[in-house]
Amino acid sequence: MVLARLPQAPSALVAPPSAPVDPAAALALARSQIDYAGSQDDPRFLGYAQATLAPLLQxxxxxxASLLMARIEQQRHQFAxxxxxxxxxxxxxxxQGQAWLMLANIDRVQGRLDEAQQACRKAATTLPPTTVLLCQASVQAISGQRDQAYNTLQALASSPAAPQGESARWLATLSAEIAMQQGNLDRASQHLQHALQQAPQxxxxxxxxxxxxLALGQPDAVISDLAAWQDRDGALLRLAIAGQRLGHPQAKTWRQDxxxxxxxxxxxxxxxxxREHARFMLEVENDPQTALTLARENWxxxxxxxxxxxxxxxxxxAGDQSALAKLQTFLDRYNVADAQLSQPVRGAAQ
Known part of the structure; x- marks a missing residue:
């Protein structure tokens, strides 16, 4: 059964039969392979990059080399x-400011928010102040300082020191995410359009x-935008959700795929x-118990x-009161403010 047809890889990113003996060449190739894996949502190139780096890690x-290998592990969700x-x-x-920045991101993703803030501060010794500010805002947004983080980002965006390049995209993306967290979807859309102008693919x-x-009730827009990306898991998930909501003729195919x-x-x-599998089981298969099992494992x-x-x-x-109570503990510990969770978690101990 054909599950997906993968695009032909650029020849410049395919490692030669023997790994480059020049460390600089190997590092450059691995960096390009990792970047391509992220830009195309194609995990094959993480494997290529690992093979390229192998002689340099012995x-x-x-x-x-260590930083690049950590990037590979991070993208594979091998956080430990x-x-x-x-x-x-x-x-x-x-x-190593970049290492502190990566560590801060991993700690934030895994819910070690105090450690993440500390890593952001330690990155300040070698990284630009705007990068450190963005790092801190990403943690503040989920730890009781959501509105403060958003206001700081907007002040930075309009200042003479406004970041450029990837940092500007990070600022716009983070602003969109916080606006969604605030429940202001129109403002989130504006920020997201700014980010997409810089990196449309x-x-x-x-x-x-x-x-x-999907939050705005526009599943047809999802299908129009992602129909050509069915070879990518993240796109296929969203097509399955949108297709089911619309009763689209291809909904069954996307679901089966x-x-x-x-x-x-x-x-x-x-x-x-x-995370994606749990969402599929909840929103497409209508199987909350299996979704909860996967979501707990993901957590x-x-x-x-x-x-x-x-x-x-x-x-x-699923009506699982124990899980809801544990979630409320996390919300209380970090004073999480989110429009989707604005009311106390149902069934949690008060």
Whole structure:
């Protein structure tokens, strides 16, 4: 059974039969492969990059080789490995600002918000102030300072020191996410359009746009935007959700194709898509109990707002009061403010 047809890889990104012997060439190739994996949502290139880096990681790896390998592990959601590698690197070279930034992101994703803020502060010794501010705002948004973080970002965007390039895209994306968190979907759409103008093919932004359209009740827009991306798991999930809501003629096909992707992940032991699989079971298959099982497993690794919202929705649909109470504990500990969770979690202990 053909599950997907993958695009031909650019020849410049395919490693030659023998790995480059020049460390600089190997690092450059691995960096390009990792960037391509992210830009195309194609995990094959993470494997290529790992093979490219392998000779450089055998003994006394350089800081750049360690950072690149940590990026691979982070993108594969192997957070414990990436975190261990970064901590080991920082013990040897504490002024590695990029390593602190990556560590802050991993700690934020995994719900270690105090540690994430500390890592952002330590990054300030070597990274530009705007980068550190963005790092801190990403943590503040989920730890009781949502509105303050948003106001700080808007002040930065309109200042003479407004960031450029990737940092500008990060600012616009983070602004969109916080606006969604505030419940202001129109303002979120404006920020997201600004980010998409800078990177119209970025998978994360396209998926965020689709989630915003679904929240606005515009599943037809999702189908128009992602119909050509059916080979990508994230796009196929959103097509299945939108198709079901619309009663689209291809809804059954998208549903069956995503089921096949889930089965493939389970057969190979790959667990990169637990959040997406849980969402599929909840929103497409209408199986809240299985969705809750997957969401709980995902929660052990990822504790971003999307993970919190999904676990809340699955636990509510399944009527699991214990899970709801544990979620309320997390909300209370970090004073999480989110429009989708503006009321006390149903069934939680008061």
């Amino acid at each position: 003994s006394s790896p350089s800081s750049e 490995r990436a975190r261990h590698r970064l901590i080991r690197l920082l013990e040897q070279s504490p002024n 970025a998978p994360y932004l396209r998926y965020l746009q689709s989630d915003l359209w 995503y089921r096949a992707r889930m089965a493939m992940d389970q057969n190979t032991g790959r667990q990169r898509h637990l 052990q690794q990822q504790r971003e707002l999307a993970d919190l919202r999904l676990l809340h929705a699955a636990a509510s649909a």
